[in-house]
Amino acid sequence: MMIEPIQQCHQTGAIMSHVLAVIGAAVVLFPSNIFGEETVDVTRGLVQVHEVARVVPRLPEMPPASAVCFSSRWSHPINRDDPHDTFAAAEAFHATDFVWTYSLDPKFVQRLRQSGERVFLAVNSLIPDPPDFRRRSKGRIVDLLGQPVTAPWMRSWPDSAWGCANSPEYREGFIEYAVRAIQAGATALQMDDPRMNLAAVSWGACFCPHCIEGFRAFLIDRVSQETATAWGITDLDRFDYRQYLLERKASVGDAFAKYDGGELKSLFAEFQKESVRQFFSYVRGEIDRRAGRHIVFSTNNYRGSWEFPYDLFEIGMAELPQRDATPQQLYDRYREAHDRGKHQIFTLVPQTADGSEVPITRRVIAACYALGGHLIVPWDVYTGSQKPRYYGRPEDYAELYRFVREFAHCFDGYEEAAFVFEDRPDERYPLAPPLLIGIPQVMGVVRARPQQAAAPVVIHLVDWRDEPSPFAIRLHRRRFPLTAFEHVWFSCPGHPPREISPREASDEELVLEIPTLRPWGLVVLGAARPLPE
Template sequence: MALRRKSERREVREMVGWVLLWTIAGMWGERPQLKASDVVFMYAPRDPALYDAYAGTVVGWAGRARSKSPQDAQWFRQRVEEAQKRRLRYCGSVDFVVDFAGFIDFRPDRFMEAVCRDLDGNPITVPWLWDHRYKGHPAYWFCTNNPDYRAYLRDQVERACIAPIDGLHIDDWRGTAACSAWFGGCFCPHCTEGFRNWLKHRFSEEQLKAMGIERIDEFDLRAFLKSKGITAEQWRKQRSRLPFGELFQQFQTEQMLQVVREVFEYAESLRGKPLLRSVNSSASSPEALVVAPLVDFFCGEMGHHASTAQAPVEPAFVFRLVEGLGKRQAATAAGHDWAWIAANEKPGLVRTWIAQAYAFGSAFMVPHRQWCYTPEKGTHWWEGKTEDFAFVYRFVRENANLFDGYRTLANLSLVYTHANFSEIRSAALELIKANIPFSILVAEPTLGIKVTPKDISACEFLLTGKQPLPPEFEQLVKSAKVSVVQWQGIEKLPESAFRQVRVSGEKVRVSLRYKPDDPKAPVVCHLLNQDYDLQKDDVRPREVAVSVSRALLGKALKGVPQRAILRTPKTPPVEIPIRLDGDWLTFTVPELGFWAVVEIVVR
């Protein structure tokens, strides 16, 4: 097909720009935000005393009333008020996919009309809910383009807003777009008609004829594909290479973004104020990022490769990426990771995940009750022990001034666009492993970030991929005093771009952070010990010497550094010696556990 796009990532990048019109500030003014020192509970705990034990500040993914009955409404209000009286912000939640049982009760006479269908017209079920049934029915994947199902989403919003919630979370926000991307849906009448209208308003008659559509008002995608001999299995596995495959996915994605926007706006109209918005997204791909202009933070599962028994580097890339979007990730591990933790009982490994999230400017949700999943066992749960984790979160809250308002300190920025995702991701992973400081500058037009000359001039070097950058961004770069380097590996970087931090020993990860709006604030150096011992379920303590370029420190500190203060989750703060030796500042941590925070102070 002449007009077929080359890749799903490119289709996201070229998405008409309409999402840019959806500024999430909207009529309410300044948006609420997740702070770097926030301690987020994924679910409301059975015992509210856990809020105090962990020094919690946010409940991120915390449901709604079961029904609108006075009894259920009172139960939910009490749950919200239990958190709010402890000064936590409480986010209700809406489920786009997994609450299949609720919809069966909502439309008992015609719920089957809303089931997602494959190319053969067969119903599609939610694969990870294979062990769930309700009233004799499997976990159907219901279509978010169906009017009845959209009415049920509004009903969920109304039940969440029965109580004075502070935010709203959407689980499985991609809805039918995810069913289309992974499982061969959806060919229900509403998707078929919707796609026909989408094509009609997007392309001219000549363009449609070039695609093989003679009469758009009669076009039926399912019938067209069947006439070409395409099977349901082919569509599920090879959609992007088949006629209309990527256009259909683009249609589904745009429909979903509209639904997400409407759900958030409806909730805010009911509550009469801006709500803290989040979705369950790993934020780890272009497809996962398209929702960014509509949310205040990401809140969801990310793969942590628990079975390797090593601290993973991939989440650190995501934390840097969302920082470039002006947001944070309230992360948790994936269901298979928690299943491994549950089977092996390794809370020490989880502590390394928590430390890494906060060290890179995001958060890791309190692991008090975790959803686990394996194909063999299905859904099961793991209960984290307070004594294993609460001290880590209390450490963050006790030192909130060293987290809030801080950003990555670097003289190198990676320039992100969807088209350059793979190269920028590869570069970021290599730089993190090598302890080369970098930030990420988001130049992707569809993500709603307005890049300024100040943003570009903040670093000495811009690192790019091979694909062209947006023309507007190129113009800004030309007028800035900055060197542009195309990623070809660390060994090809200019020496001054990467010789900024030196660390003695291996398996220590460094994250340097500073407070751009306060030149009197200390620079903070996070040290993460990655030398995890599976048998001991702890890291191997080690002495670590760290040297930081004084030129890099000079970007953040107005004056000569005078002292350093070492803070760890288990020990009182202590001043440690610093040495100024030519171009370097050096300090030594005598015994690094899983995490240390070092303040570098001028006064």
């Protein structure tokens, strides 16, 4: 969407103002340069970055922009042979918030609370049976033959049957587990695998008595007896979809996904989708009631997707495959979340664990923070069924997270105002963009405090090249407040900040020389000092 000039031009002097007063409204054409030629009313200037930045409301449960999110799926060490330690690793990575952790142990959770600001305990689609939460037998999803069903990636796991959204027993067990997590000290909950029964349709389920009864009522509300008769259903009031499919020798298990069940099968999938919606509406209402407050949920919206049912949750906390971890895709994912009034956190699933994954992981950490998000510390990461979990080393990543904590004032309260990567245009600036980068594979993000002209502006630069080298950036003066160039600071992980001097390329442009980034650096415009006193 084009943004019209709305601010008084800072470059217009008293003489020009006097001339305008004499000759009336006038339009001048600013010199042509690499930012393009733009016709501007000299009584008004270009919209500046702090005016483009928009406030994104943040829930109190959402980690702030400068937070370091750390996930220990379970308490480590698990046993004597476990070389990992949850709290030692969290300290090494400068963790501030604990997310996506499975535990009902009040002592462990309280220790998490003492070590961090927020704790997101995890629930999922296969909560064990109460009261001891050790087995999975009640209220489970079953196939046409009555056998318990689990997700394909969990079939090597013992006792991994998913719970049925239509089962009253499973609903109550889910609620009880979630309330126990809140009582243990959780500030919010993370829902993994929220598709539940909707996903199970592709695995040939669920055909438990609750689903059969629910689907019968669903059809009665939507289908005439005449239509039902055409499908071979003689009496809707007594219809049993499971028996109907068995009589027609329908495919069992995963093969059901390709079974041509016609419109009736499509309606069954629609029914299971509605079942999932009703499940979360009911259980979340009950959890809030029993907790005495609204409980915020995040969800594993894989790859940052916000299609159903992920749109039922306030925060995305998703596995991100390495193939999707590009500047363009990250920008699009975060922008969609913001447009929906959501927040997004990622955990990167690396393709390797031999050290070759370190450079791309470092770039993704930097890019996520540059875009106002978070990459969960790459430690205790699920990499696939029957594959070892990934435990990144502090010596590879901790300096990046320490950098965020040291410069927290450059993250908190700032919002994205411009995005630059290769030839992708930023539609907010059809002409005269605030930032240009003259080389490919360097990502730039301008961040500003919305509507605060006196606040410093922060420019994040992330070099995605395999062989980084120094480069230059160009800034359009009139896109920034007058005070922005009084002091210019450059900071990068592992090095103290230093003041740098821009050089003039034209009346409208300033050039900054940027040293080699590995992979991340900040340019701070307009701050009297690089760090708060």
